[in-house]
Amino acid sequence: xxxxxxxxxxxxxxxLGSTLLPAACGDGxxxxxxxxxxxxxxxxxxxxxxxxxxxxTFEKVIDLGGEVDGGLEFHRVHDTSVxxxxxxxxxxxxxxxxxxxxxDRAGEVVRTMGGQGGGPGEMSFPTDMAVGDDGMAAxxxxxxxxxxxxxxxxxxxPVVKFIGxxxxxxxxxxxxIAGVFNLPRTESVDSVQSRLLAIGEADTLVLAGRNEPTxxxxxxxxxxxxxxxxxxPGIAWAARGDxxxxxxxxxxxxxxxxxxxxxxSWRRDIPVVSAxxxxxxxxxxxxxxxxxxxxxxxxxxxxxxxxxxxWAAFVPLVQDIHMxxxxxxxxxxRTTVPGEFRIDVLNADGEYAGTLPAAAPWPAAFRGVDxxxxxxxxxLDLPHxxxxxxxxxxx
Numbered sequence: 001x002x003x004x005x006x007x008x009x010x011x012x013x014x015x016l017g018s019t020l021l022p023a024a025c026g027d028g029x030x031x032x033x034x035x036x037x038x039x040x041x042x043x044x045x046x047x048x049x050x051x052x053x054x055x056x057t058f059e060k061v062i063d064l065g066g067e068v069d070g071g072l073e074f075h076r077v078h079d080t081s082v083x084x085x086x087x088x089x090x091x092x093x094x095x096x097x098x099x100x101x102x103x104d105r106a107g108e109v110v111r112t113m114g115g116q117g118g119g120p121g122e123m124s125f126p127t128d129m130a131v132g133d134d135g136m137a138a139x140x141x142x143x144x145x146x147x148x149x150x151x152x153x154x155x156x157x158p159v160v161k162f163i164g165x166x167x168x169x170x171x172x173x174x175x176x177i178a179g180v181f182n183l184p185r186t187e188s189v190d191s192v193q194s195r196l197l198a199i200g201e202a203d204t205l206v207l208a209g210r211n212e213p214t215x216x217x218x219x220x221x222x223x224x225x226x227x228x229x230x231x232x233p234g235i236a237w238a239a240r241g242d243x244x245x246x247x248x249x250x251x252x253x254x255x256x257x258x259x260x261x262x263x264x265s266w267r268r269d270i271p272v273v274s275a276x277x278x279x280x281x282x283x284x285x286x287x288x289x290x291x292x293x294x295x296x297x298x299x300x301x302x303x304x305x306x307x308x309x310x311w312a313a314f315v316p317l318v319q320d321i322h323m324x325x326x327x328x329x330x331x332x333x334r335t336t337v338p339g340e341f342r343i344d345v346l347n348a349d350g351e352y353a354g355t356l357p358a359a360a361p362w363p364a365a366f367r368g369v370d371x372x373x374x375x376x377x378x379x380l381d382l383p384h385x386x387x388x389x390x391x392x393x394x395x
Contacts, residue, residue, distance in 0.1 A: 034351040042262055047352035049269040054345060054354035058361055061371070062107045062387035064092075066378055072101070072109070077383040078128075079364040079375050080169045085152075086133035088367050092385055093129035093139060098122070100129065100137060100150070105367075107387075113137065113154045121148060121156030128179075132172035133241075140166045140179065147177055147199070162199055171239035176200045178207070178244065180235045190214060192228070196235050196246055198260070205260050208235060208246040218308045220300050229310040230280035236316075240323040247321065250314035254321065254331065256350065266329070266350035273315040273336050277303070280311035282339030320362065326369040328353070332362055361388055 034047040065074040075096025083091050089110060090103040098116035103109060115122050124143025131137045135152030138160075146161035164181035171178040176198040183193040192215070196208040212232060217224040237246040244257045250272050256264040273279070284302050319341065320332035327348030332341055343356040363372035367387065374386050 039265075043264040043350075045264060045266045045350035047266075047268045047346075047350075049271070051342070052352070052354040054356050056356055056360070057391045058372075058388040059391060060386060061389050063384055064103065064107050064386070065384040066380075066382055074383045074385070077375055077385065078168075079362075080128040081126075082364040082373055082375055082385060083129060083131040083137075084365045084367045084373060085131050085135040087135070089135065090365070090367065090373055090385065090387075091129065091131045091137055093126060095123075095126045098126065100139070102154075103385075111154050113150050113156075114139070114148075121150060123148065128166060128168055128170050130170035130172045130177070136172060138170060138172055138177045140170060142166075158201075160199065160201060162204075164197075167194070167234065169237075171244075173198055173239050173244070174242060176205070178237075178239050180237065185214070194235055196237055196244070198244075207244055207257055207260060208237070208248055208255065210235060210248050220305075220308075225309070227309060229312050230284055230306055231275050231312040231315055233312065233316045236318050236321050238321040238323045238329070240325070240327075243323070245321055245323065245329060247316070247318040250312070250316045252317040252333070254318065254329065254346075254350075264350055266346055268344070268352055270317060270333075272317065273334070275311050275313060275315045276338070277306060277311065278338040279315050280306045322363050322366070324363075324366045324369065330363065361386075 032048060032052070034045050037044045064072050065077070074092065074094045077092060077094055081093035081095065085091070088105045092101045092103065094101065099112050099114040101109060102111050102113070113121060118124065123139065124141055126139050126141045126148070128140045129137060137150040139148040141148050144159060145163070146159050148159060149157035151157055160177065162181070164183050167180040167182065169179060178196065178198045180194060180196050183195055192212040194210045194212060195206055198205040198207055210233065212228060215226045215228050217226045233248065233250050235246055235248050237244065242259045245254050246257070247254050252268040252270045254266040255262060256266065281302055284306055315334050317333055318331055319334055322330045324330060329346040331344040331346060333344055334341055342358065343360050343362065345353045345356065347353050361372065361374045364375050365373040367373055370390050372388050372390065374388065376384050376386055378384060
């Protein structure tokens with residue numbers, strides 16, 4: 001059963017993000033502090049659009065993986081398959097090895113979970129993972145059609161089945177597993193229903209959503225593809241405890257839910273950017289074009305594919321969101337330059353604190369309040385799981 005909660009959040013999404021795109025504000029008139037207002041019980045926090053540099057530095061303290069690392073050679077690890085618990089243990093889902101490796105604060109292996117197969121806790125086609133503060137791990141397994149779950153001691157728990165297509169990224173929230181799913185089409189709905197859901201064993205809560213036109217099939221020499229236009233906004237989101245934050249439009253607007261109820265909208269006065277083909281090409285995933293040419297009879301350039309598939313009218317300013325354990329929210333933001341990003345840090349109350357240096361690493365997870373965990377690849381294209389210590393003293 002899917003039920004709506006928190007005062008009809010799908011309707012409130014339209015209210016929270018109701019600013020007209022072409023009429024985006026400027027730099028807030030030069031003010032350097034956020035402005036607060038109220039809209040039907042939802043606090044609007046509007047920060048100025050002029051960047052304020054943060055001079056934080058990042059010290060690498062652990063580097064795991066690579067070609068040879070005491071048996072820790074990872075094969076298929078992504079940002080959405082690494083997480084931490086409240087004790088600081090690092091959990092790494094290596095889909096290529098069909099297992100979760102749990103590492104202590106020094107990077108030593110504590111235990112492994114999973115394995116390939118169809119038995120309890122075994123994996124068929126794992127893609128993404130999240131971990132609760134208590135160490136309960138959840139893995140989305142496409143082959144299983146649901147979530148594999150593991151108790152804090154590694155014991156397999158009953159599978160939670162769900163019909164829908166995960167868009168990557170999970171979070172374990174109290175009593176539930178959150179993720180963005182494309183729901184199956186019905187006779188009455190001729191569109192792609194993208195929903196941020198909190199899935200429990202008994203029911204499912206809808207936190208936010210978008211409806212997108214059904215993609216048309218684009219024909220190439222050897223096959224057809226049915227994918228949305230590039231730079232379609234989708235839903236960027238993050239969760240920590242009972243708090244969920246989500247971006248559903250192209251604007252810089254992060255909507256906040258506590259316990260499933262909309263409570264705030266955090267915004268920066270940065271003008272939206274009209275999208276060009278160069279913006280789309282800069283972010284077109286190369287895997288799409290490897291699929292196109294998989295039969296060996298296609299030679300489709302990135303530009304040609306993007307031209308045929310198309311792109312959205314505006315560049316979504318907010319690409320990714322993460323919530324730190326100290327209550328701060330990190331926002332990975334696109335700029336006017338195709339393929340260029342900046343990382344903004346918002347305080348726990350939604351006010352803009354500043355922007356990190358251009359070379360700052362983007363976290364896959366946070367460990368405590370002073371460390372982040374990232375996933376990076378080396379010259380051999382092998383994934384590494386790296387822990388950085390944050391030095392805020394310079395700010």
